[in-house]
Structures are given as structure tokens and as C-alpha cells.
Amino acid sequence: MLRFEQVSKGYSGGFVALDRVSFELAKGEMAFLTGHSGAGKSTLLKLISLIERPSAGRVFINGVDLTGIKPRQIPYVRRDVGMIFQDHRLLMNHSVFDNVALPLVIEGFTGRDMAKRVHAALDQVGLLDKARCLPATLSGGEAQRVGIARAVVNKPPLLLADEPTGNLDPDLSKDIMRVFEAFNQAGVSVLVASHDLGLIARMRYRTMTLKGGKMINDGLLHHEDNE
Amino acid sequence: MSILFSGRAVGATATQPNILQKLLRGIFTHLRQAITSLGELWRSPLWTLITVAVLGVSMTLPTTLHLLVKNIQQVSRSYDQSFEISLFLQNETTPTEIATLVTLLQGDPQVAKVRLIDKAAAMTEFKQQSGFGEALAFLDQNPLPDVLLVTPKINQPAAAEALMQKLQKERHVELAKLDISWLERLAALMNLLQQAVYTIAILLLSAALLVIGNTIRLSIMDKKAEIEVMKLVGATDAFIQRPFLYTGIWLGVFGGFLAFVVVEVMLWWLRSAIATVTQLYQSDFVLNSLSMQEFGWLMLIAVSLGLIGSYIAVRSHIKAIEP
Numbered sequence: 243m244l245r246f247e248q249v250s251k252g253y254s255g256g257f258v259a260l261d262r263v264s265f266e267l268a269k270g271e272m273a274f275l276t277g278h279s280g281a282g283k284s285t286l287l288k289l290i291s292l293i294e295r296p297s298a299g300r301v302f303i304n305g306v307d308l309t310g311i312k313p314r315q316i317p318y319v320r321r322d323v324g325m326i327f328q329d330h331r332l333l334m335n336h337s338v339f340d341n342v343a344l345p346l347v348i349e350g351f352t353g354r355d356m357a358k359r360v361h362a363a364l365d366q367v368g369l370l371d372k373a374r375c376l377p378a379t380l381s382g383g384e385a386q387r388v389g390i391a392r393a394v395v396n397k398p399p400l401l402l403a404d405e406p407t408g409n410l411d412p413d414l415s416k417d418i419m420r421v422f423e424a425f426n427q428a429g430v431s432v433l434v435a436s437h438d439l440g441l442i443a444r445m446r447y448r449t450m451t452l453k454g455g456k457m458i459n460d461g462l463l464h465h466e467d468n469e
Numbered sequence: 470m471s472i473l474f475s476g477r478a479v480g481a482t483a484t485q486p487n488i489l490q491k492l493l494r495g496i497f498t499h500l501r502q503a504i505t506s507l508g509e510l511w512r513s514p515l516w517t518l519i520t521v522a523v524l525g526v527s528m529t530l531p532t533t534l535h536l537l538v539k540n541i542q543q544v545s546r547s548y549d550q551s552f553e554i555s556l557f558l559q560n561e562t563t564p565t566e567i568a569t570l571v572t573l574l575q576g577d578p579q580v581a582k583v584r585l586i587d588k589a590a591a592m593t594e595f596k597q598q599s600g601f602g603e604a605l606a607f608l609d610q611n612p613l614p615d616v617l618l619v620t621p622k623i624n625q626p627a628a629a630e631a632l633m634q635k636l637q638k639e640r641h642v643e644l645a646k647l648d649i650s651w652l653e654r655l656a657a658l659m660n661l662l663q664q665a666v667y668t669i670a671i672l673l674l675s676a677a678l679l680v681i682g683n684t685i686r687l688s689i690m691d692k693k694a695e696i697e698v699m700k701l702v703g704a705t706d707a708f709i710q711r712p713f714l715y716t717g718i719w720l721g722v723f724g725g726f727l728a729f730v731v732v733e734v735m736l737w738w739l740r741s742a743i744a745t746v747t748q749l750y751q752s753d754f755v756l757n758s759l760s761m762q763e764f765g766w767l768m769l770i771a772v773s774l775g776l777i778g779s780y781i782a783v784r785s786h787i788k789a790i791e792p
Binding site: 291293303304306311314315317318319320321322325331332333344345347348349350352392393399 | 471472473474494495497498694695697698699700701702703704705706708791792
């Protein structure tokens, strides 16, 4: 599903965010990406969603080399990758329904067809009753779940999350992770970047650890590694 | 269309709509975006008003000048039998002699048309057009001569001049007159005025273009976060641009209409004043307002300005916003 081949990303000024990172995420696999802030987690995710381009190496999604994607094709690539952000990035002056519907509107859905899908997505994250609310009236956990509903509403095969629990307390964080698990069980490949090592360790999924832009660990994280 | 996952049914195409459904969906999307941008304008009324006012005023001045030129042209057109030679006949010429002269002139290969205005007819026309109607009634004898109006076949000033010289020598002709210089001068003046109208129009409309561009730019900056999110969830630049382009179109529509209303009010204001003047001169001059076609042009130019102004802003600024 997702493959990194010797990918490096350097910024002008000599800072190297990623240093020859290689890994592969199988179809239907769920994995965590961890490391201290500045270790390169966000950069890695940005390379997948084509917000950034690698300085060297290649990124493949479903066997397609992203190097060959032209700028005007980027929007179409992003429609295949659901993205969730730490600050959930909702449009604050639009209702929850409109926020979740946005990817569908962009793809040309209208009317009942669109409403059906939006309600299905909101149902999956347990927020069906909040469809008419404005994001400002939601709690942090609810807003994050709206963000997830928006990411999955057009059923992308790959889901990326960048610190989705960064602003949440432990209980809510666990809830959010369960939502990801549910999507993974439905066949979606999921990659979650998080520095919440305790939570990750308890969930017992494959965990990749970045440090200074290098991949230093790839596999199950043990409880002993906890901070 | 999915680039990465061949066979993945994406978007509305997943339901395999036919061409008609696709077309309807396209129209619906455009309509929705057009109405949304109208609502957006409503949400920031101050900037909308300022921009519409600038556009309206910028269009009012050239439109007014255009109407001025049009009305002057209308007046001058009645004098526009440009190459007509007037032959003033000697006072004692008899009707038979005049008839002979007319036949003779009509046989001339250089002459296209001969028209006789006899003394009485000339008097009536003079009474109507000169504005001295009542004063003329005091004359006990008609002082006007019989006149033959000769239209030459050739339309060059020099040839007309030569023909006039020749006709001057005809019997019974007191005086031949070919007055084209003032028409030429008027035409030149009108041309100058028209050029001035174009220049002023171009200057004002470029200013309006910049103002529209700036308004759209502010609106884009205002929605920076929203645009970023839309790009992140896979909106194409065209999709993001469209509402702003519609905003430009709406600004154009309102600006153009404002200009139309201002011009009409101005004409209505002037009309009563002009009516008094024309009455005093016993003229049947009517102040022409914008025709349907000219209104169409006005709106078309205003809408194009709105569209171009927003396009300039959108092109440079939406690309620059990247998540």
C-alpha cells in the first residue's frame, strides 16, 4: 500500500528532516509512527500527502511512484488519502455536516447521495446527532472525530493521522484510537503519527520510531521502552 | 478518476451518471457556487459597497460622455448631406425657366439628384427650423430665392468643388454654394471627443480593475485557512477559484447596474432642462438615453471587468496558498 525507498528530505540551510528512510506498509495494515517532536514524523506524512517532495529517494502508494505526479494531479492523489490533523482543521463557520461533506462536494456529489454518505461517516464516529452543530460548540474529542469523519467520508484506502490525540486527555485519546482500529478492521490501511508512547505500547501494533530523521526501530513497542 | 488506485470508483462518477446527469450536476455545482459567493458578498457589505461604487462611478463617466457624443451626432446627422451644392437662383427666374434648368442638370452625368425648393417651401422650412417663426410673419414679401439642391455623383470634396464652379456659370444661377468645411470641422471635433471618451474610459476602468482585484485579494487572504483545508482534502485550484470568480462577476453586475441607474437619473434630471431650451428654439430635439444594446454593452463590460479583476487576483494568490 505504502512504500518508502531510501527517502531523504533536507531543507535549505542544511537541516535534514529525514535521512534515508525505508519502510513498507501492507494493504490493510495499521501502524504507528513515533519519535520526539522534530524527529521527522510530520515531514514523513507530508511526503505522502504531497505537501512536500523528497530531496532523494522515492515514495510509492499502491505501487505508483509519487515522483511522477504532476502538480495539477496532486488534488486527485489527496482524494485517495484521508488525512487527520492535530488541530483537526475544521471550517469554523460551517456546520459539522458541511465540514464532513466538503470532500464529497469537491468530487461533485449532490443532494441525497451526498447526505447519505455524510450521515454514514458521522454515524461511524458516533456524532450523528451533532450534524447541525457548529464546530465551535464541540468538545476537543468531538471535533477530532468530525475531522476523522471528513477524512473517511469518501472511503479512501489509506488513512494518515498526524498527532490526532495531541490535544486530548487519555480517555478521549483511547476512544479516538478505537475509531482508527475500527476503520482498520474494515480494511483501511492506517498510519498514525503520535508521541503518546504509553498509549501506543498498550495498543500492540507495529510501531516505527524516528530519531533525528532516521528510522531507529520498526516493530512492536515494548512496555519497557516507555518514558 | 483515481490516479493511484485503478478501479477505485471515486466521487460522483462512482454512480456512473449519463451525460445529461453529468451536465445537470455541473450546472448545479456552478449555480451553488454562484449563489454562495453572492451570500459571501452580503457578509462583508462595506467592501462590497465600496467596490461596487468605484466600479459604478468609473463606468458612469465614460457612459455619460458616450451619450453626449451620441446626441451631438444625432443633431449633426440632420446636417449631414455632406456634399450638396445649393444653387440660389436669380430672383426674376420664372417657373418654366427653372423647370428647363432642372431638366438640363438632371442630364448632367456628374449629377445624381436635383431637388427644387421654391420660395414658399423655403419660407415654411425656415420658419420651422430657424426659431424666428413669429418674427418672419412681419415680412410683407418673401425675400428668399428659389433654391436647387444638387447632389453630385462623386463624393470627393475636390470633385464637388469643381462641379460647383461649373454650375456657378449656369444661366439664372445667382450663387452656388458648397459648404463642407464646417462639417469636416465638426466631424474632426467629434472624433477628438470620441477619442477622449475612450482614453478616459480606459484610465477609469483600469482603476476599477485594480480595485476589484484588491477586493478579491482581501477576500482570498480572509479565507486562507479555508483554502488550505480545501487543498488538503483534494480540491483542484479551479474548484477553489470559482467562487472568487463568481464574486467578481457579481461585483460587475452590481457596478454596471449602478452606472446605468446613475446615468438614467442624470438624464431624467437634464431632460426637463433640455425640454425648456428646445421649446425656446422650437426644435424637436429629444435627448437620447441608452438603447437596449448599449445597456447590454455596459453590463458586458462591467461583468468582464469584474471577471478579469478577480481572475488576476485569483491567479496569483490562490496558487501561493499551500498547506
